[in-house]
Amino acid sequence: MKAVSFGQYYPSDSILHRLDARMKLLLVVLYITMIFFVQSYIVFFAILIFAFALVLISKVPFLKVLRSVRMIMFLMIFMFIITTLFRGGNVGEVALTGDLRFPSIYLSGIIHASHMALRIFCLVLGTSLLTFTTTPVELTDAIERAFSPLKLIRFPVHEMALIMSIALRLIPTLMEETGKIINAQKARGAEFESRNIFKKAKAMLPVLIPLFVSSFRRAEDLANAMDSRCYRGSEGRTRLKQMRYRLKDLIALLVVVAIFFAVLVFRYNFFDFEFITYLGETWWGGSSDLPPPSII
């Protein structure tokens, strides 16, 4: 079976593992928002150092983290190429490709595209760090609690959270099962490598139908197992793991907020720091929206 690395819990006892899941969820939301304010290589670089430091702290093997990033490498490269080709340049900027109508590549386009790729990289790094250090149950619990005000408008928060955690739990099982069925049908001469998309869809039926049938069987078994273990919805339910904010959660929040603030300062330069003004004019410290830097 191929290991699915994206979003799989890695057991360890690091401080990141021990942070409250709700806090981690909030921190990741903050982190993601922050990433969208970053517009210069040097800040990206700083954030990457920060993120890699967190990976070290989390004790999750480096290769495991990189594997989860590798899965979206294709997306990053694709976005980079498309953006570079089609973004165009800033007002008055001369294309690197000269007078060619296509492709017309601009330096600011490359910078912009690489910022985008870096942003995705940072995003995935942060979110997979969350899923590496938080069990699916903790995570769904945290989501359930974060959205619990929605219960007031009768939104089935608990049920949604449960569905999520069961889905997560079933993914590896279903992947394995899919592999088995594909092998069995291949042994009966089925071909899945057709280029014609309709043919391909039709060829998938011998896999999809058994998969459906078995998923229903699994669903029924699971419902029986849950009933047998006295499940009766969220009412009167307690938890093994109580969520409690502790000092370390507060400190973590302060750290992230401080970094967020620093990022904002770099972006908007509220205090008119001279070095930021200076950095803003370089290609490695500035944004691609500024007039093209003249260094190169």
Next chain:
Amino acid sequence: MIEFKNVSYYYNAGTPEQVRATKKLSFTIGEGEFVALVGHNGSGKSTVARLMNGLLIPQRGEVIVDGNLTSDNKKIFDIRKTVGVVFQNPDNQMIASIIEDDIAFGPENLGLPPEEIRKRVDWALESVGMSEHKRGTPFRLSGGQKQRIAIAGILAIKPRVLVLDESTAMLDPVGREEVLKTVMELKEKEGMSIVLITHFMEEAIKADRIIALDKGEKVLEGGREILSMSNELDRIGLDAPFAARVAGKLREKGVSLADNIYEIEELVRNIM
């Protein structure tokens, strides 16, 4: 503990596809008793498991657990707290992807305080010998280990009757042995009643009582002597355990042997 009184259950009741799964079934399971419920696939034995904890409610007759009717909706959780059922497929009984979270599912549903849940989770994992895996995921485990986790998940509710609905059918011999050993230990240590539903007759040897089903009806009930009834067992699609079968054939050939032979050691002692 559990009493079946003339229980008939029909699938798709009231439709043209109505199928009878059990017919006027009556028997009891006593406190601390180990009962083996045997029958071929499709004999209705899995339906019996689901009738025991109110997953299914009989259309005719009644199932009584500890004085409560399974048809009484208000008592259903008392019933499920008393009778825990472990099913066949170990992959389809796990609710959470971390083992201790999964074990905690039952006690959480009971609304126990966190410290008590913790105690029960640790105890349940200890009882099935899986403590060292508590923070891990079940996916890398063997079939036998997964099934022990499923047992622990039920144990954490602290039921007084443990029902194993063909829980060994999908396992290899090593896994099967693991699970049976665990179950026997639980019976010894915790004094639980055990209902072992199976078609492996060797597993029934250790039972206090054996009930055999065919077409949803009880056809045999009694002690180990049932295991020597090769012809009767064969008629309902079952095999006598090896030693009992060989002893029977030897007797036919005129070899004189004692009556109660079910295990190889007993047979050897008798031949020599």
Next chain:
Amino acid sequence: MSIIIKNLSYTYNPKSIFEKVALKNINLQIENGDFFGIIGHTGSGKSTLINHLNALTRIQKGSGEIIIQGIDLTQKKLDFRRLRSEVGMVFQYPEYQLFDETVAKDVGFGARNLKLDKKEIEWRVKEAIELVGLNYEEIKDRSPFEISGGQKRRAAIAGVLAMRPKILILDEPTAGLDPRGKKEILDLVQNIKEKMCRTIVMISHNMDEIARVANKIAVMHKGEIVCVKPPKELFSEREILKKYNISMPQATLLANELADKGFEIDRGIVDEEELIEKITNYSGQIANDEEINLNL
């Protein structure tokens, strides 16, 4: 020579931290007419090995070779259609791969993939369904999802037989069945060997079963084949059995217990009837001896 395997090795996720050796230098010859048993604990490499025989798993570069009925499985442009009409594969719980509207259509899936003409397919489907002991007229138009469990398994096996393979590979064909079902499927496999597939390769965890039907048994342990022997020889090799933690067939177990107590009996007996006869004769002898003693 029907199947020749030379120096076959296989590694999952080679050159990564998830690297796992599944097969180590396997050398094996299976002859035409063999009923070849493979035993070994879960994870010993049995499945990886048989997946190779159908090219569901391709031989890794420089990791040995397999030749089946003259087809070299190392070649890049393998004629899968030809291979799969030579080698049929019945996986564990094969009923989970049923998908088509009717039993006849489902059984014909493999034959259709071989691109045979309609008449031929129809004829083969009928032949296969009857060979597995089902009533063709009665079952051909029924949905494969509404027939009984035992019928499903037979129908699934028929789906492989409709490709008319000369070699049939079965992975635990009796798994999950009750005693009668097990016996019936085992008889069926022997019948298939007589009427269609001259060579059978079967994986089993049940020693009584494998000892009854196989003429040679290979023992796998940690990705290696540690020995290949006829059942009687294998089960009398106590050291091998002990070393690889292989249980004995019940009859062998009894024979050994008796032998330990000084009973003169062949330790490798695997057949119940043979054993009963030996014991009967022996007891008769004792009875005679006693009589003689009394007469004296």
